[in-house]
Amino acid sequence: QSVLTQPPSVSGAPGQRVTISCTGSSSIIGAGYDVNWYQHFPGAAPKLLIFRNNIRPSGVPDRFSGSKSGASASLAITGLQAEDEADYYCQSYDSSRSAVVFGGGTKVTVL
């Protein structure tokens, strides 16, 4: 069981907005550590989508946005497209274990 909790799946129609939550304990997100987000297509290399809570690397569409508040973070995808159908993971740092931690992953389905 992951120390960062994500919903197993979310879905939306093309053009809609979906959000993925990522909840951690007081030693993780609540302790002030940044949250990073990755997009992963099966069989491919994971891709950095958002770093330091809300910064998009060059080349990532502005349809993707991140936010953080208290012990939780969120990834929002606006204007959902068929090509967004993938697994999404949040990642942070657990000071109690001195270790990087990932969420369990959320599968996004475009209806």
Added chain:
Amino acid sequence: EVQLVESGGGLIQPGGSLRLSCEASGFTVSSTYMSWVRQAPGKGLEWVSVVYGGGSTDHADSVKGRFTISRDNSKNTLYLQMNSLRAEDTAVYYCARTKPIPGDQYYMDVWGKGTTVTVSS
């Protein structure tokens, strides 16, 4: 172009050893942190190990004492030496260029496509 290519995966019996390699191009492994992350079948991503810029390392509790991360600056290559392998180590192993963030934390900005390790008799 920044690229990472993993190799060395395969089928290995429980208790055996394997060394994974990750050849980097477009940047030097000694100039940044480097990590290994794995994904077991049907599971999510799990951080395994990190080597910091100065060469010190950290490993997840699940592999501590069995796995060792290292790098060869002359070959611009990252390694993961895996000993005493168990069935639960079966996974796709990814190497990733890793960027530090203030506060002893970091994120992975470039990933390889992974190499598959299967531990089974």
